[in-house]
Amino acid sequence: MKRETRIWTVLFLVGAALLAYRASTSTGMGKAYVQQTDGAAVAVKASEAITGTVDFSWSRTVGIWVAAMFTLCIFSFLYKDNPFYKLAESIVVGVSAAYWMVVGFWTVIIPNLFGKLFPAWVQSWAMPGLSSVHDDGWYWNFIPLLLGAMLLWRLAPKGTWISRWPLAFIIGTTAGIRLVGFIQADFVSQIRNSIIPLAVMENGAFDFWKSVSNIVLVLGILACLVYFFFSVEHKGIVKRVSTVGIWVLMITFGAAFGYTVMGRIALLAIRLEFLFDDWLWLIDPAGKRIGL
Amino acid sequence: MYEFLKNLDRRWIFLLMGLAVGLPILLQVQFPETSTDLADAVFNEIEKLEEGDKVLLAFDFDPASEGELGPMATAFVRHCCEKKVKMYFLALWPVGPQMIDDTIEKVIKADFPNLVYGEDYVNLGFKSGQEGVIKVIVTDLRGLYTTDDPGTNIDQIPMCRDVENVQSMDLVVNVSAGYPGTKEWIQYAATPYPDQIRIVAGCTGVQAPLLYPYIPEQLPGLLGAIKGAAEYEKLVMKEYGGDDPDPKYLEGKRRMGPQLIAHVLMIVLIVVGNLVYFAERSREGHTP
Numbered sequence: 333m334k335r336e337t338r339i340w341t342v343l344f345l346v347g348a349a350l351l352a353y354r355a356s357t358s359t360g361m362g363k364a365y366v367q368q369t370d371g372a373a374v375a376v377k378a379s380e381a382i383t384g385t386v387d388f389s390w391s392r393t394v395g396i397w398v399a400a401m402f403t404l405c406i407f408s409f410l411y412k413d414n415p416f417y418k419l420a421e422s423i424v425v426g427v428s429a430a431y432w433m434v435v436g437f438w439t440v441i442i443p444n445l446f447g448k449l450f451p452a453w454v455q456s457w458a459m460p461g462l463s464s465v466h467d468d469g470w471y472w473n474f475i476p477l478l479l480g481a482m483l484l485w486r487l488a489p490k491g492t493w494i495s496r497w498p499l500a501f502i503i504g505t506t507a508g509i510r511l512v513g514f515i516q517a518d519f520v521s522q523i524r525n526s527i528i529p530l531a532v533m534e535n536g537a538f539d540f541w542k543s544v545s546n547i548v549l550v551l552g553i554l555a556c557l558v559y560f561f562f563s564v565e566h567k568g569i570v571k572r573v574s575t576v577g578i579w580v581l582m583i584t585f586g587a588a589f590g591y592t593v594m595g596r597i598a599l600l601a602i603r604l605e606f607l608f609d610d611w612l613w614l615i616d617p618a619g620k621r622i623g624l
Numbered sequence: 625m626y627e628f629l630k631n632l633d634r635r636w637i638f639l640l641m642g643l644a645v646g647l648p649i650l651l652q653v654q655f656p657e658t659s660t661d662l663a664d665a666v667f668n669e670i671e672k673l674e675e676g677d678k679v680l681l682a683f684d685f686d687p688a689s690e691g692e693l694g695p696m697a698t699a700f701v702r703h704c705c706e707k708k709v710k711m712y713f714l715a716l717w718p719v720g721p722q723m724i725d726d727t728i729e730k731v732i733k734a735d736f737p738n739l740v741y742g743e744d745y746v747n748l749g750f751k752s753g754q755e756g757v758i759k760v761i762v763t764d765l766r767g768l769y770t771t772d773d774p775g776t777n778i779d780q781i782p783m784c785r786d787v788e789n790v791q792s793m794d795l796v797v798n799v800s801a802g803y804p805g806t807k808e809w810i811q812y813a814a815t816p817y818p819d820q821i822r823i824v825a826g827c828t829g830v831q832a833p834l835l836y837p838y839i840p841e842q843l844p845g846l847l848g849a850i851k852g853a854a855e856y857e858k859l860v861m862k863e864y865g866g867d868d869p870d871p872k873y874l875e876g877k878r879r880m881g882p883q884l885i886a887h888v889l890m891i892v893l894i895v896v897g898n899l900v901y902f903a904e905r906s907r908e909g910h911t912p
Contacts, residue, residue, distance in 0.1 A: 374729075410638045435718040440752050443770050461776040509759060513811035517842065521815055525841050588833040591849060593890055594883060595692055595829030597645060598850040601882045602691025604646050617652060617878055618871045 336412070354612060359621075361613040362400065364392035377620040378613075400611040403603050445480075448473045526553055552580040629900045637893065644889040645882040653881035663855035665845030666824045667703075669795060671863075675708040677794040678787065682809065683727070685801035686719040689828055695876035696826035696853035697723065697799045699860050701731045702873060704797075706864045710783050711745040712793070714769070716757055716804045721749045721773050730872060742772075742781045749773030754804040758812040762790045762821070791820040798825040806835055810842050818842075826852060854880045 354361045365381050366373040366389040373389065380386045405420035443462060447454045452464040479498040486495035530550065532542040558570060559577030566574050608614045613621060659667070673679065681700065685693045704711050713724040724747050732739050739745060748769045751757045760768050765787060771777055778784045790796065790813055800806040806825040814823045822844065827835060829849035839846060847856050853876030861869045871878075 411635060432718055435750060436752050439718075439750050444751070444768065447770060459771060459775045461771050461774075461780070463770070463777055463779070506756075509755065509812075513755065513808075513815075517811040517815035517838075521842060522837055525837070584833065588830075591829035591832045593829075593887070594849045594851060597883055597886045598692040598829070598879055599689070600641075600645050600886075601649060601879045602694075604642075604649050604882075605691075605879075608646075608649055615650060615652060 339411075359613060362393065362396050362611045364389045364396055366392065379620060379622045382623055396610055400607060403607060407603075445473060445477060449477065526550065551576075556580050626900065626903055629896060630904065640889060640893075641886060644886045648882040648885045652878070653885070654877060655880060655884055657854045657858045657877055657880065659855040659859050662839070662846050662848070663852055663859060665840070666826075666847055666852075666856055667845075667859040669822065669824045669845055670700075670703050670707060670797070673707050673709050673794055677707075677709045678712065678792060679704055679709045680712045680714065680790060680793040680796045681724075682714055682716065682796065682798045682800075683720045683723045684716045684805045685723060685799055685828075686717050687723075689801035690723065691879070692828050692850050693799050693801060693826060693853075694723075694726075695850065695879070696847050696856060697727050698731055698873060698875065699853065699857045700797050700799065700826070701727050702735075702864070703860045705732060705736045705739065706860075709794075712748060712783075712787070713746065714748040715750045716754060716808075717801070718750050718752070721747065724749075724773075735870070742776070743783055746781055746783055747773040748778075755808040755812050758790075758804070758808055762813050762817060765789045765792075791817055793821070796821060796823040798823060800825055800827045800831060802828065802831065806831065806843070806846075810835075810838050814842050826856070850876055850879050850883060 351361075363378060363381075365376050365378055365386045367376045367380070367386045368374075373387075375389075375392065376386050381388070402420045402423070405416040408414055409417040442454060442458050447459060447462050448467060448470050451462060451466060451470075455462045455464045479501060482494050483498040484495070486492045526549070528546045528550065530543060530547050532539040532546060534542070555573050555577035557577070559574040559581070561570075561574075564570055605615075605617075609617065609620075616622070670679075681704070683697060685697075701711070713728070715721055715724060728745070728747065732745060749772060751768055753760075757768065766778055766784075769778055772781060772784075786792070796809060796813065798806050798809050800809075806823075806827050809823055809825070813821045823842075824845040825835070825843060826847035827849070832846065832848035832852075835843060835846055847853055855876075857874055857876045861873055865873060
């Protein structure tokens, strides 16, 4: 037996034994309960199972177990690539793609396209809340319908060039919208926000730390700009200032890395918390199983 | 020791990190939080609102970032409920409506059952189009959002009758996991309409450094990652939580325990990694 096979076998056996032990205890694990409220099943705390007024939910319990298994499948990649990871990854990709299509259809194509072109028809079978009366200028919506049909033409065996026209429209409008957004919010506004007083006076008194903060900000910006100014050879004073610019950039990258680490650890923490709390019932930080 | 560290299998590092995060969760290690200026600014922006003011809550995140952003979303809604403002939820991410429903279930239905859907809060749901959606709704919200998320005509929802666009809102609160998110709300809503639209945000750690340049002119307040969430939670619970706050409003604080231990491990690993690097260079005859 190969070393990897031995490790996997031991992991499976230990995991199965722990699960069997945990499930056989009086506390139990990984169960969900619901209560019928206004015709809908609402999730309730497991501790309310003692009262006998709530129902055991098979669907939610299976959901917890499936989520736990997929979490472990994804974690298994940390050891090495394996079929369990591939399975979980493929399911995530497939479900996400299908979800996007369905949500896009029901939240945009039906209410915002067909709902405006044929409101009475859409109201009759899909969205009873929609108005059955045409808006003013409703016929303009034939243009996106036409562009959408042209875009789908790329699936046809002939005339795929037709799809390039709506694509050109999308690229052109997106570029235009983003250009305006960046010029206004990032270029002009950032320059304006950088023009700040170096000696800050608050209520007639000199604010030392605010002044230091502003001076560091302005000097940092200027040093970074010098670093990216390549029309002059970087030697002498220019080199020294650009070196300061590099330091400022490195500190920025370090801060960004620190934030990224914090974000990733938070994601790991929530998955482990899910496994320990919702699945294994080892901890109860929210007081959901008091008395069990 | 040098040879051991140089050839250490990276899976031992993974295991160490798993223990550094997992053990504090099992032992429920927690540390006190102190709010920073940015969290204070977010809190004050919402605190300034009057009863009946309109707040747009844009939940632009999904389950993948729920662990990081869920606590701040919960705290935002709790704070808005306490201030008795009207809440308009929407999402630019397709799974956003589920995040909205979860938060409504967790906060409004559980702790504020007197609030009425359509009068005190409404879920306008998701629209595709990324920043294009923002670009449209800053001038014409009703043209794009013809119905709410469950499909009710927007004209039949009492709290939507006097809302023409985002400029009608007294504050925009954005919880953002990436694109489209806070950056786009600043670019297409807050910057073109600085006197009409004010925005505060909570974002993932990855995004936070990219949003700092907008502070404070274009973005008065920002909650960065789980740390920002923990600080904001503290402020909200101090003001409204009472003596024994519900643990569901302290998720951010709870998740800062594993953060601290994991960060200490990261620092140790970086120091050890550098020592091994310089030792290697020294053995090869390079000057450090």
